[in-house]
Amino acid sequence: LVVENEATMPGSDKETDLTERIEAFLSDLKRGGSGTGPLRGSAETARETTALLRRITAQARWSSAGDLMEIIRKEGRRMTAAQPSETTVGNMIRRVLKIIREEYARSRGSSEETDQQESLHKLLTSGGLSEENFRQHFAALKANVIEAINELLTELEGTTDNIAMQALEHIHSNEVIMTIGRSRTVEAFLKDAARKRKFHVIVAECAPFCQGHEMATSLSKAGIETTVITDAAIFAVMSRVNKVIIGTQTVLANGGLRAVNGTHTLALAAKHHSTPLIVCAPMFKLSPQFPNEEDTFHKFVSPHEVLPFTEGEILSKVNVHCPVFDYVPPELITLFISNIGGHAPSYIYRLMSELYHPEDHEL
Amino acid sequence: LESLVEYFRAQMRKDPDMASAVAAIRTLLEFLKRDKGETILGLRESLTSATDCLTGVDSSVAVSSGGELFLRFISLTSLEHQDLSRCKKVMEERGELFLEKISMSRAKVAKLCHTFIKDGAKILTHSYSRVVLRVLEKAAAEKKRFSVYVTESQPDAAGRQMAEALRKLNVPVTVVLDAAVGYVLEKVDLVIVGAEGVVESGGIINKIGTYQMAVCSKAHNKPFYVVAESFKFVRLYPLNQQDVPDKFKYKADTLKTVQNLSEEHPMIDYTPPSLITLLFTDLGVLTPSAVSDELIKLYL
Numbered sequence: 033l034v035v036e037n038e039a040t041m042p043g044s045d046k047e048t049d050l051t052e053r054i055e056a057f058l059s060d061l062k063r064g065g066s067g068t069g070p071l072r073g074s075a076e077t078a079r080e081t082t083a084l085l086r087r088i089t090a091q092a093r094w095s096s097a098g099d100l101m102e103i104i105r106k107e108g109r110r111m112t113a114a115q116p117s118e119t120t121v122g123n124m125i126r127r128v129l130k131i132i133r134e135e136y137a138r139s140r141g142s143s144e145e146t147d148q149q150e151s152l153h154k155l156l157t158s159g160g161l162s163e164e165n166f167r168q169h170f171a172a173l174k175a176n177v178i179e180a181i182n183e184l185l186t187e188l189e190g191t192t193d194n195i196a197m198q199a200l201e202h203i204h205s206n207e208v209i210m211t212i213g214r215s216r217t218v219e220a221f222l223k224d225a226a227r228k229r230k231f232h233v234i235v236a237e238c239a240p241f242c243q244g245h246e247m248a249t250s251l252s253k254a255g256i257e258t259t260v261i262t263d264a265a266i267f268a269v270m271s272r273v274n275k276v277i278i279g280t281q282t283v284l285a286n287g288g289l290r291a292v293n294g295t296h297t298l299a300l301a302a303k304h305h306s307t308p309l310i311v312c313a314p315m316f317k318l319s320p321q322f323p324n325e326e327d328t329f330h331k332f333v334s335p336h337e338v339l340p341f342t343e344g345e346i347l348s349k350v351n352v353h354c355p356v357f358d359y360v361p362p363e364l365i366t367l368f369i370s371n372i373g374g375h376a377p378s379y380i381y382r383l384m385s386e387l388y389h390p391e392d393h394e395l
Numbered sequence: 396l397e398s399l400v401e402y403f404r405a406q407m408r409k410d411p412d413m414a415s416a417v418a419a420i421r422t423l424l425e426f427l428k429r430d431k432g433e434t435i436l437g438l439r440e441s442l443t444s445a446t447d448c449l450t451g452v453d454s455s456v457a458v459s460s461g462g463e464l465f466l467r468f469i470s471l472t473s474l475e476h477q478d479l480s481r482c483k484k485v486m487e488e489r490g491e492l493f494l495e496k497i498s499m500s501r502a503k504v505a506k507l508c509h510t511f512i513k514d515g516a517k518i519l520t521h522s523y524s525r526v527v528l529r530v531l532e533k534a535a536a537e538k539k540r541f542s543v544y545v546t547e548s549q550p551d552a553a554g555r556q557m558a559e560a561l562r563k564l565n566v567p568v569t570v571v572l573d574a575a576v577g578y579v580l581e582k583v584d585l586v587i588v589g590a591e592g593v594v595e596s597g598g599i600i601n602k603i604g605t606y607q608m609a610v611c612s613k614a615h616n617k618p619f620y621v622v623a624e625s626f627k628f629v630r631l632y633p634l635n636q637q638d639v640p641d642k643f644k645y646k647a648d649t650l651k652t653v654q655n656l657s658e659e660h661p662m663i664d665y666t667p668p669s670l671i672t673l674l675f676t677d678l679g680v681l682t683p684s685a686v687s688d689e690l691i692k693l694y695l
Contacts, residue, residue, distance in 0.1 A: 286673065286682055287682065322511070322673075322680060324510055324511045324513075378682060378684040379684070380682075381681065381682050381684065381685040381688075382685070382688065390679055
């Protein structure tokens with residue numbers, strides 16, 4: 033951790049430095065959005081967003097919690113607009129907003145329960161229509177918020193390891209595991225289990241980007257017996273599979289997933305054969321969105337992966353699409369494994385209420 | 396007690412758009428103001444008899460849930476203040492506040508739900524629900540183009556009333572027979588219904604025919620959405636249709652006059668949570684498993 037020496041940087045320099053970093057982050061987000069392989073994994077994005085928010089808290093000019101929340105919301109809106117499909121950015125912003133609310137409530141001395149969500153109980157017992165406007169100034173608030181953000185960063189660093197530690201409970205010897213594409217979380221999960229158990233992994237290649245190939249190479253380097261299959265062979269091979277373990281880009285508020293294309297097919301094949309589908313997803317992927325926004329849900333990238341530009345004759349007569357994501361409904365999922373343990377999809381609403389405040393669902 | 400019934404009827408007549416639970420709570424608040432009791436226990440007893448009296452007028456689940464909620468409100472407030480007169484003042488203030496908040500709940504529900512209606516959607520709904528009407532109003536105000544199928548909903552043909560109201564909003568609407576739900580579902584994109592009561596399991600109690608519609612939409616894989624305000628949450632846990640108490644199934648006059656209930660047609664049915672996709676309430680968008688959480692927070 034680098035501690036900024038505030039005495040050496042005069043005020044206006046600090047602000048230009050801050051704006052420069054925010055602009056650099058935004059252009060990074062806009063560029064890093066191509067589907068040809070994540071130039072940055074979600075974990076790095078989450079870490080960078082949180083570090084940037086910590087910098088904003090430390091360097092921006094604000095006098096009350098309300099001001100800070102406004103600044104963060106404003107920057108947050110710009111960041112999510114730069115790359116709408118990268119939901120971890122929005123999730124981290126909401127986490128930090130909740131941290132600010134909690135620290136404010138703690139400074140005011142009120143118990144944390146009073147600041148929670150709407151509930152029937154609150155409706156009946158609250159004394160007035162008073163709106164919490166966060167205008168009071170507390171001297172220690174800045175330090176408290178920064179400390180809490182540091183805790184969040186430590187949590188982020190440990191997520192992949194925490195998930196991988198649970199691998200031995202779920203993977204047994206001589207099992208056949210199926211996965212799709214490349215997920216760093218699943219990779220660490222399987223490698224951790226391979227230290228003690230011997231099992232076989234089948235990787236679906238996940239066309240057209242074929243990230244499954246990289247996953248297979250990496251797993252076999254760790255000594256795991258791996259087989260690569262095409263996406264079309266998923267159903268055919270499924271009868272021999274014991275478990276399906278996948279990663280995801282986002283976990284939605286109803287317990288559904290937004291994962292790489294091909295995952296819905298995999299989930300349906302698993303359901304048909306009654307094979308358990310396990311999703312390894314760290315908490316920062318949990319997003320309060322529902323799958324109703326057709327225009328922001330999908331992302332389409334250049335179709336030259338599907339049909340290269342060399343096939344010029346066909347291109348003028350045919351429409352070619354290359355979607356990046358798939359929606360998987362919650363009924364097809366058996367278990368979510370996150371850094372805080374295993375949960376059923378119907379429990380996601382509870383995790384969400386612990387991580388985010390309902391007023392922050394819309395930034 | 397007769398003046399109470401009169402007050403209740405007057406409330407319902409004055410604002411036909413008001414939910415019956417809200418009218419019941421308003422009536423009970425009025426009763427509280429007029430009450431001359433000396434003890435909290437006496438107050439609770441008289442409120443319980445007042446609620447029974449109201450359910451004798453309108454036997455719907457909503458009135459019963461409104462009454463229970465009010466009773467709970469009294470208990471919670473009386474725990475904080477021991478002195479009866481001060482307690483009553485606090486209760487009256489909070490009661491007015493509570494009424495204000497729940498009068499805004501339909502607007503909150505509409506705000507949450509209208510984003511789920513996409514442009515060009517075909518919606519199926521059941522019978523006449525003021526909350527669904529509000530949601531569709533909001534969606535129409537946001538310039539979404541959609542068309543609606545409404546079931547006729549016998550025996551009182553309430554669906555026609557819904558169709559009339561929708562025609563006034565310039566929404567293309569078709570009235571279908573209750574028996575035609577399976578037939579029409581292949582054309583439909585989503586199903587939205589209201590609820591008279593939301594039970595602990597996350598299921599709903601609504602006009603007869605809702606269960607049928609839910610089973611058919613599950614078979615066709617169409618999303619089944621329920622819109623309900625939070626004061627409709629009720630502490631029942633029916634396991635099947637028979638478990639729903641008779642006092643809710645039939646109209647109040649039927650219960651009083653008829654000897655053999657098995658020859659009467661029930662007015663409501665129970666839809667289990669496994670058939671419901673999402674519930675839109677003023678407490679947020681909830682999955683059916685989140686409903687019991689809310690109820691526990693209130694009653695424990």
